[in-house]
Amino acid sequence: MTSHIEQFKIHQEPFYQPKGNEVELYQAAYAARLPVMLKGPTGCGKSRFVEHMAWKLGKPLITVACNEDMTASDLVGRYLLDASGTRWLDGPLTTAARIGAICYLDEVVEARQDTTVVIHPLTDHRRTLPLDKKGELIQAHPDFQLVISYNPGYQSLMKDLKQSTKQRFTAFEFDYPAAELEVGIVARETGADPETAAKLVKVGAVARNLKGHGLDEGISTRLLVYAATLIKGGVEPRDACRMALVRPITDDADIRDTLDHAIDAIFA
Amino acid sequence: MADVKKVMQHPHIQALWEQLQCGFPQVAEVFEECMAEALASLTKEGVQAYVESARFLGRMGHGVEPILIFLERWPAVAEAVGESALPPVMDCVRRMWKSPNGKAIVPFLQSLPAAARRLQSQELLQRYLDLVPDFMDRTTGSIHGIHTTFPSPGLPEFFDQVPFLLGQLPIQGLKNWVEYGIRNYGGHPERQKDYFSLQSADSRAVMQRERHGTLLADVERKLDLYLRGLWRDGDHLVPYSTGFSELRKPVPYYDKLGIRLPDVYDDFILPSLAGGGGVGGEGKAVPSPGASRHPLPPAGEGRVVSGLDRYRATLAHMVGHRRWTEAQIADNWSPFQRMAVEFFEDARVETLLIREYPGLRRIFLALHPVPVEGACDPETTSCLRHRLATLSRAFLDPDHGYTDPVLLDFVQRFHGLLAKDGSSTSEIASLALSYVARTRRQSDQLPNIHFKDTEVGYRDDNRQMWKFIEEGDEEEAFDQQRKIEPGEELEGLPPRHYHEWDYSSQTYRPDWVSVYEALHPKGDAARIDKLLAKHDALAKRLKRLLDLLKPQDKVRIRYQEEGSELDLDVALRSLIDFKGGATPDPRINMSHRTNGRDIAVSLLLDLSESLNEKVAGSEQTILELSQEAVSLLAWAIEKLGDPFAIGGFHSNTRHEVRYLHLKGYGERWGEEVKGRLAAMEAGYSTRMGAAMRHAAHYLEAQKADKKLMLILTDGQPSDVDAKDERLLIEDARQAVKELDQKGIYAYCITLDPRADDYVTDIFGRNGYTVIDRIEKLPEQLPQLFLALTK
C-alpha cells in the first residue's frame, strides 16, 4: 500500500507564485477537509496551485482530466473480465478515498452531469463513497480531500455546474496574475530574461482587453510560457508570439491583425 | 390627376395619403408599408418633408417610377446620413427636371441608398450631390454648339455605376474619375456613354488609378480593436473627405461626437524612396492598390507606412492627448506661444506613447517631416514654425543629427522633465514658453512663414488642448420631454416591495424599493412584422442555427455499462477481445435520453430615457434598434420552444420602479405581444437591482432545469435619488448574487462601449457582452442567446 501511495506523492516543490493569501486559505480548507472548487480561465495556474499544495501538505495527489465520455465507472471503478474471471478495479476517485489522497477533478464541467453526482456523498459530512456494483461502502480516509476546477468562461449556460453541486464546495476565484507577477512567473518557468517576459505579458494584456469583443478568452499564462520557451529555444520573438499567442486563440482576421500589430509595436 | 380612392388602415396614414394627392394605383399599394417604415424612422417634420417631396415627384410628369422609388428608398437613405439630406437631394432632382435630363432622375434616386450607406455622413453625400450639376452643365446639349436640347448621354449611365464605383473609390477618386470622363468625352455622346458605363478600357484604367489607399470604412473594425486592445479606449470614428477643401487641408480631431479621421489614407513612402521629394518634402503618399504598378519596398524596412498604420498613428496620437493632456487656459498666451506649447505637448504625449509601445517610434518617425537645419532664412522669413518642427523631430528621433546648441539644450531638458513621471501639460508648457523667449527673433513676425517640412500629418488640431475663459459655459438643452407621465397606467396594482443593498454599511435596507407592475399598453403589431421583414436574410441564417439546436426527441448514449439495450457492435467487439484473452470493454449497453432543452428565459429590458438617443451615425434610436433585436430574439426563442418572458423597466426614485410585462412565459409570440413591443417607450432612470429581483420572482417559479435572465441595457444603474454612483451598481451586483443563489444565471448585454468597468463588477468577468456597434444589435442578440444556451 505504501508504495502505492508513494507513486502519487510529489517530491519536488512545484513552483507556484501566490497571488494573494490563497496558500493559507487552502491550508485552512484542508485542515477542515472541506471540498474546494477552483474557478478561473484555462491556463491561469489552477492545476499548478493544487500540485503545489499537495506537495506542501505532503499528501498524494490524484488528478483526473474530465471529459464528455467519462462515466461514473471511470471515476469509481469497475469489474474487469479476464481469463481467470472477474476482477474489481478501483477508479481514481475510489483510490484517492482509500489512500487519503487529494483527488483533483480537472475541468469538471466537461463531464456529464449524471457523472458528477457520484461525488456528492463524498462532499458532505459522512465522507462516504458507495460502490453499488461491488456492494461496498467506503469511508474516506481522514486525509482525503476533493478538489474540482472549472472555467466559468465557457459562456454557455449548458456547461455550467449544477447549483446543487456548486453549493457543496468552498471556492477560490482564479484569474490571470497581475502583470508584475506574471512577468516573474514567465521568467522563472522558462529562464527567459525579465525584459522579454514583460513584453510577452504586455501582448497578453492587449488580447485580454479584447475579451468579449470577438475573443472568448484572452491569452493564458500557459501560452505566454510557451512563447517564452520558444524564444529561449532561439525562435525569433515575433514568430514565437504569432505561433504561440495569436494563432491558437483566434481565426478572426481583424483580431489577428490587431494582435500582430501589437506584437510589432511591443517587440520593436 | 385624380386621386386614387383608397382607405388606409391607420387614420394618420390616411391623412398623409390624402396629402400626397397621388393618382397611381401602384403607389397606393405600397404606400402604407412605406409610411410604416418612415413613421418608425423619421421625425415628424421628416415625415412631412418626405410626403411633400414624394408629391412633387409624382406630379413631375415622369410617370410613376420616381415617386415609387423615392417612397421606397428614402427612409434607408435618411437612416444612413440623416433626414436633413433631403433638401439638397431634391435640389438635384429639380435641376434635372428643369433641364433635358429628366430621364436621369430615376437612376439618380436609385443610386442614393448605396451611396448613403457607403459614404455614411451627410457631408460626404453632399460631395456626391455636388458632382451632379457640374456633370449636367458640362455634358448637356454641348454637342456641336447646339444649345441645351440634348440630355447628357453619360449621366444616367453614371448613376447606374455609382453603387459599384463608391465601393471601389473614395469620394475624391470618384470626382477625379468623372472629371477625366467629362474632359475627354464631353463632346462625344457614344464614347461618353461607354466611359460612364465602365465599358471603355480607359474608363477602367482611370478607375484603377484612382482606386488607392485604405478606406476608413474598410478598416473601421480593426481600428476599434486597436483602440480597445492596445489603449483601452474607444469612440465613434467619423470620416471626413480629404479631397475637396483645396484651401486648407482638414486635420483630424476629436470632440464629444467622436474621432474625426480622413476617409482614406494612402500608403506613405519616404521622399528618398518615392523619388524626388513629395509634397513639401514630407514624404509622399502613393496610390497603392493591390496592383503592382508601384512596386513597394517591403514594409518591414521601416520606410513605408501603410494606410492602416497611418490611421493607427493618428489614433494613438489622440489617445495620448486623451490620456495625458490637460486643457490649458489660452487667453493669456500669444498665438506663437500657443503654437510652441502645441509642438512641445504633441511631442510629449508621443514620447509617452512610445514608452508603452516602442514600435510606434518607427511609424511616427517615418511620418514626421525631417526639417533641414538652416533651410529657413531668418532674414526674410518667419522661422518659428520651422524651429519648432525641427525641435519636435529632435525630441522623437534619437539620431536626429542636429547640432544647434540651443536645440540640444532643450532636447535634454525635455527628456529630463519626462524622465520622472512623464511630466505634465503645464510643466511642458513652461518649457515651451522659455524656448520661445530664448529663441525669439524679430523676423518671427514677418508675414512670410516657412511651411516646408513643418506639418505633422498624423497630429490632430489640438482643439482639446485649449479652454477659453471668455466663452462662458456651453449651454446644454435639458428640456427633453418625458413621454410617460407619472401615475399613468399604474392604477389599481399594489406595489411590491424589495430590499436594496447598501454597500457602505454592508446591509440590506428592508422594503426600500416599490415596484409597480403593469401590462404594457398595446400598439400596432404590424410594425413589428415590418421590422422582422427587414431582417429576412438574417432570419433565414438564424433559422439554420435554430434547427441545429432544436431538441431532438431522443438521443442515443452509447458505451454504457448499464443501459436499456445491448449495443450489438460494442458487445461483439468485447466478446472477441474476451475470447482472445484481452480485457473486454464492459460498456456494452446503450440507453436513450430525451435531449431536453430545459431552459426558462427572462429578458429584462432597460427602458430608461437614454434609449431615446439616436445611434451615432444613424436616424434610428437605441429604442428602435432594441425593438428590432428583441423581436428577432423572441421569434427565435419561440421557434426553440423555451418558456420565455419579456419585461421592461424604468424608475423614478425608489418609490416608483415600473415593471412592464411585454410577454408572459405562457404567452405565444403573436399579435398581442408584438403590439405591446411596438408601443414600447423610454423614460426615466435605471434602478436595475429592483427590476432584476422582480423578474427573478417570476423566473424562480418556472419549472426548468436552467434559468437564464438576460438584461439588455445601455448604461449603468442609476436613479435620481441615488447621488452616490456606486450605490446602485453595488446593489445590482448584490442582486446578481441573490439570483445565483436561486439558480438563476444573470447575463448582461450592454450597449455602453465604456461599460467594462462597472459591468464586470456587477455581472462578473464572464457575465456580459458589450455590443460596440449598436447597429449590429439585431444580429447579435439572437446569436448571443444561441451561443449561451447551446
Ligand SMILES: Nc1ncnc2c1ncn2[C@@H]1O[C@H](COP(=O)(O)OP(=O)(O)O)[C@@H](O)[C@H]1O
Ligand atoms: N501562479 C503561478 N505560479 C507558477 N506558474 C504559473 C502560475 N500561474 C500560471 N503558471 C504557469 O502557467 C501554466 C499553466 O497553468 P495551469 O495550472 O496548468 O493552468 P490551469 O490549471 O488553470 O488551466 C503552468 O504550467 C505554469 O507554467
Ligand SMILES: [Mg+2]
Ligand atoms: Mg495633438
